[in-house]
């Protein structure tokens with residue numbers, strides 16, 4: 001196995017996680033991780049000398065979460081997030097692996113950038129940071145980036161995306177899919193037909209019309225989803241859809257799957273919880289791409305996630321500086337924080353509503369994302385012999401979101417002052433405790 005296949009961080013540790021319920025099922029057990037691997041699950045396990053210890057208190061034990069869509073802003077915008085602060089937010093949110101998007105400055109369109117991001121993540125050691133490579137040079141949509149060089153580098157890049165922008169030229173997208181097939185890597189598409197979103201800042205519908213905001217139609221997303229499904233079909237390869245946001249996208253995914261097309265999709269926590277009724281304040285904290293949609297889109301996305309038509313949850317954690325958010329709605333940057341609130345939003349929208357049980361949460365937050373991108377050591381069963389990448393979740397607590405207490409350098413959370421259910425009380429990466437009681441350990 002390559003270094004990347006076993007995760008960026010070389011270090012592994014030993015920890016006894018006492019009194020937890022794997023997947024929330026049955027009675028409490030103890031789980032022992034030795035040198036990064038689960039060696040024993042049972043009752044009254046004695047911790048070996050030197051092992052760390054976590055008191056679970058009957059909490060739910062899940063495989064560590066995997067985020068296919070994070071913006072860490074380094075290199076280039078270290079005033080808004082760094083690999084260190086973003087890694088801390090990830091660990092505190094229960095994540096053991098994150099995929100850092102390529103829309104940095106400079107763009108991650110070459111192996112110098114992707115390898116540097118990977119090394120920085122490994123040295124920090126709070127979460128496996130997997131850089132996403134750009135599909136096209138400079139995210140400009142005209143010339144394919146050196147995907148092979150990035151895949152072959154120390155980072156072993158396995159996912160490529162121009163996220164922030166759509167690979168809108170169908171011929172470029174077709175070639176990207178063909179190259180990706182040869183390399184065995186994944187293309188993730190930010191589905192937005194740019195001719196349909198010129199000047200668009202809010203979901204096209206009655207709310208935007210009333211507020212005087214230029215609308216972003218559902219068709220801008222859906223036309224690219226269906227086009228790329230057809231391109232993936234013809235290339236005989238897979239395409240992944242970033243931040244699915246409409247009822248129509250759900251229908252198209254269902255149709256494509258029915259045709260045997262290899263297409264996967266993610267949904268963000270904010271598209272599961274929020275809708276465009278939030279825009280009446282004109283507070284740009286609610287501005288995001290794709291925009292917050294309507295009640296029926298939210299309902300369709302929740303059902304699709306429960307049914308597996310939408311595969312997984314991805315945060316699209318998108319930090320922005322105060323001056324980029326506290327300004328006129330049209331001028332503000334799109335995007336919102338997500339890493340530290342994701343689990344709670346999934347509990348609020350999917351678990352308390354009865355749409356998912358804890359096994360389902362493990363599936364959409366950990367197992368499916370790891371499978372989609374082909375990470376061998378994440379999203380694994382909680383069983384002896386498996387890697388000790390784990391999240392401990394207290395389902396019976398609630399907490400109030402306060403932006404200035406989040407680990408991110410930026411504060412653009414739409415959930416400020418909201419009371420959310422469930423807390424991540426500890427996160428374990430290859431047996432090393434990375435977060436405990438809302439603090440990172442390194």
Ligand SMILES: NC(=O)N[C@@H](CC(=O)O)C(=O)O
Pocket residue numbers: 071103163164165190287288289290316318319333334335336
């Ligand atoms: N989601 C957003 O609104 N913004 C993202 C880019 C993106 O995910 O499209 C960002 O980089 O800020």
Ligand SMILES: [Zn+2]
Pocket residue numbers: 163164165190242243289290
């Ligand atoms: Zn995007």
Ligand SMILES: [Zn+2]
Pocket residue numbers: 069071101163164316318
């Ligand atoms: Zn994004």
